[in-house]
Amino acid sequence: MLLSPLLVAAAAAALAGAGASCPVLCACRAQAVDCSGRRLFSVPPELPLDTGNLSLAHNRIASIPPGYLACYAELRVLDLRNNSLAELPAGLFLAATRLAHLDLSYNNFSHVAADMFLEARGLLRLDLSHNPGLRRVHPQAFRGLAQLRDLDLSYGALGALSLEALEGLPGLVTLQIGGNPWVCGCTMEPFLKWLRSRVQRCSSDSQLAECRAPPEVEGAPLFSLTEESFKACHLTLTLDDYLFIAFVGFVVSIASVATNFLLGITANCCHRWSKASEDEEI
Numbered sequence: 001m002l003l004s005p006l007l008v009a010a011a012a013a014a015l016a017g018a019g020a021s022c023p024v025l026c027a028c029r030a031q032a033v034d035c036s037g038r039r040l041f042s043v044p045p046e047l048p049l050d051t052g053n054l055s056l057a058h059n060r061i062a063s064i065p066p067g068y069l070a071c072y073a074e075l076r077v078l079d080l081r082n083n084s085l086a087e088l089p090a091g092l093f094l095a096a097t098r099l100a101h102l103d104l105s106y107n108n109f110s111h112v113a114a115d116m117f118l119e120a121r122g123l124l125r126l127d128l129s130h131n132p133g134l135r136r137v138h139p140q141a142f143r144g145l146a147q148l149r150d151l152d153l154s155y156g157a158l159g160a161l162s163l164e165a166l167e168g169l170p171g172l173v174t175l176q177i178g179g180n181p182w183v184c185g186c187t188m189e190p191f192l193k194w195l196r197s198r199v200q201r202c203s204s205d206s207q208l209a210e211c212r213a214p215p216e217v218e219g220a221p222l223f224s225l226t227e228e229s230f231k232a233c234h235l236t237l238t239l240d241d242y243l244f245i246a247f248v249g250f251v252v253s254i255a256s257v258a259t260n261f262l263l264g265i266t267a268n269c270c271h272r273w274s275k276a277s278e279d280e281e282i
């Protein structure tokens with residue numbers, strides 16, 4: 001009598017064939033597991049093995065255990081929006097070969113480390129926006145993301161962005177960079193040039209991107225800067241300039257030696273001449 005409901009439950013679990021059942025506090029439907037807004041401080045330990053969409057959004061998760069995604073090869077969408085994450089464990093995406101959308105917005109990342117997404121080769125969309133302390137993106141941060149189409153880096157604390165980080169993204173279509181305190185000095189020039197050259201393919205939230213420094217261009221839209229704005233950056237001397245300066249210096253020093261010599265001779269002559277005329281007078 002007591003046994004039969006248990007048997008039914010066991011049979012149901014076996015039929016589902018999905019290993020772990022839906023985690024407590026989460027809602028599961030089809031392949032989607034929704035654990036958003038449940039005040040979670042840590043990730044649910046086990047998920048159905050066929051999980052395709054996982055939302056852990058709007059919680060207080062501060063870390064993800066290493067290997068957390070190792071069993072979920074079907075995972076396509078991972079939503080970690082609005083948590084307290086500052087880093088991801090190495091190799092998190094090793095088994096998540098199908099992962100296409102990753103949302104890390106509204107977290108606590110201060111930098112994007114090298115090779116952070118290296119194994120997430122199928123990633124199409126990556127959202128790192130609204131990480132208010134995000135200051136640094138490693139030049140190799142996005143290595144491996146050959147298919148990435150949409151990258152959102154808006155509303156962080158970025159003053160600069162290494163061109164190398166973006167050049168490794170051949171499939172990039174949209175790039176959001178607004179709401180960052182961009183420093184529009186000389187180092188901005190190559191970045192801006194790259195953005196302009198990609199503007200057809202790469203739609204950007206250009207109006208929102210503003211310069212925070214240097215003072216002369218504070219508040220100016222990034223895209224209002226022209227080649228003229230960077231003219232001072234090109235006031236460097238070429239080899240020809242150095243040779244010319246060296247030559248002029250050489251000529252001037254020879255000339256001054258010669259002038260001194262002539263002056264010396266003249267003075268000497270005058271002295272003798274005046275002495276001679278004094279002698280004559282006496």
Ligand SMILES: *[C@@H]1O[C@H](CO)[C@@H](O)[C@H](O)[C@H]1NC(C)=O
Nearest residue numbers: 029030031032052053077101
């Ligand atoms: C999974 O997420 C994608 C993208 O967010 C969404 O379009 C799709 O409807 C979701 N699937 C389920 C079953 O919730």
Ligand SMILES: *[C@@H]1O[C@H](CO)[C@@H](O)[C@H](O)[C@H]1NC(C)=O
Nearest residue numbers: 037039057058059060082106
């Ligand atoms: C973040 O989650 C909290 C609940 O944990 C919610 O009150 C808040 O509105 C969310 N913020 C955003 C920007 O979604």
Ligand SMILES: *[C@@H]1O[C@H](CO)[C@@H](O)[C@H](O)[C@H]1NC(C)=O
Nearest residue numbers: 062083084085086108109110
């Ligand atoms: C964000 O990280 C800093 C340290 O880097 C920490 O002091 C702070 O409490 C974190 N904030 C949240 C909301 O987790």
